[in-house]
Amino acid sequence: MQLLERAQRNCPVCGSSPDRAKIFFDEHIDSSKLNEFSFASRKEPEYLCYQMVQCSSCDLVYVDRPPSQQALAEVYHAADYDSSEEADDAASAYARVIRPALRQLKLGRALEIGTGTGVFLDKLKQLGFETVAGIEPSTAAIAAAPAHRHDWIREGIFVEGDYEPESFDLICCFMTLEHVREPAEITRSVMRLLRPGGAFVTVTHDYRSIVNRLMGRRSPIIDIEHMQLFSARSIAALFDRNGYTNVQVKPFVNRYSLRYWTRLAPLPSGIKSFAQQTIATLGIAGIKIPMNVGNTVALGFKPSNQRA
Numbered sequence: 001m002q003l004l005e006r007a008q009r010n011c012p013v014c015g016s017s018p019d020r021a022k023i024f025f026d027e028h029i030d031s032s033k034l035n036e037f038s039f040a041s042r043k044e045p046e047y048l049c050y051q052m053v054q055c056s057s058c059d060l061v062y063v064d065r066p067p068s069q070q071a072l073a074e075v076y077h078a079a080d081y082d083s084s085e086e087a088d089d090a091a092s093a094y095a096r097v098i099r100p101a102l103r104q105l106k107l108g109r110a111l112e113i114g115t116g117t118g119v120f121l122d123k124l125k126q127l128g129f130e131t132v133a134g135i136e137p138s139t140a141a142i143a144a145a146p147a148h149r150h151d152w153i154r155e156g157i158f159v160e161g162d163y164e165p166e167s168f169d170l171i172c173c174f175m176t177l178e179h180v181r182e183p184a185e186i187t188r189s190v191m192r193l194l195r196p197g198g199a200f201v202t203v204t205h206d207y208r209s210i211v212n213r214l215m216g217r218r219s220p221i222i223d224i225e226h227m228q229l230f231s232a233r234s235i236a237a238l239f240d241r242n243g244y245t246n247v248q249v250k251p252f253v254n255r256y257s258l259r260y261w262t263r264l265a266p267l268p269s270g271i272k273s274f275a276q277q278t279i280a281t282l283g284i285a286g287i288k289i290p291m292n293v294g295n296t297v298a299l300g301f302k303p304s305n306q307r308a
């Protein structure tokens with residue numbers, strides 16, 4: 001299987017050699033369990049992961065021997081997709097998060113990298129953007145999108161050359177930077193595609209957050225899908241090193257249903273199904289609960305005097 005053919009790389013944020021990095025997670029791969037569901041969005045946690053190391057210079061945790069970009073493109077293309085309610089909750093949370101930044105932006109054109117079913121594109125429209133576009137590799141996610149979004153979504157992996165330079169006011173990338181081989185390459189491409197003064201916004205997991213540290217090996221951040229994991233310091237480094245200004249990094253609160261929190265909870269499966277049945281019986285499974293689940297929102301601007 002192509003996912004098992006791997007080559008060593010340097011830190012994908014700062015370029016430091018992995019020789020100076022320390023082991024952060026041991027490899028935990030069962031190749032018989034590797035399938036398209038391993039790469040679906042928000043599936044049951046499976047606790048599979050490649051070895052990850054921690055960069056001593058920028059604090060990034062990353063897979064030092066990842067599969068090829070081609071292999072990743074293929075699995076994401078084939079990835080299955082579920083959960084429209086959670087996707088909608090997440091999109092509402094993202095909309096709340098970017099609202100303060102909008103005062104500084106022209107509400108012209110916006111792009112979302114890793115748009116899924118494009119649910120956030122609807123939010124961008126509601127927030128006042130004239131034109132919205134999304135890019136998504138999963139055929140299943142796009143097939144699940146309602147008809148009115150189909151014109152907005154391009155199927156495939158994000159490629160800078162598919163877009164006009166300096167043509168976007170806002171580019172968003174939510175829970176996607178962990179999944180790509182080259183996060184710095186994307187960050188530089190985004191800079192070139194933004195108009196001067198335009199903004200790049202990301203949401204990423206924070207491996208240093210209390211939730212993720214408490215959950216340890218059972219945290220959903222430990223996943224074969226993740227090619228790297230950021231902390232507040234390493235996501236700021238990604239923005240700073242690539243020329244963004246007014247960079248802001250802060251914790252992010254999601255509001256999801258109790259049903260979803262229970263599904264994510266690191267409980268033995270017997271106890272988990274009992275809890276799931278109980279909340280369903282009590283009729284409280286749909287209650288929305290805000291929680292800091294250890295995610296970070298980062299925002300940075302293209303300097304307004306800078307040409308691409």
Ligand SMILES: [Zn+2]
Nearest residue numbers: 011014055058
């Ligand atoms: Zn680094």
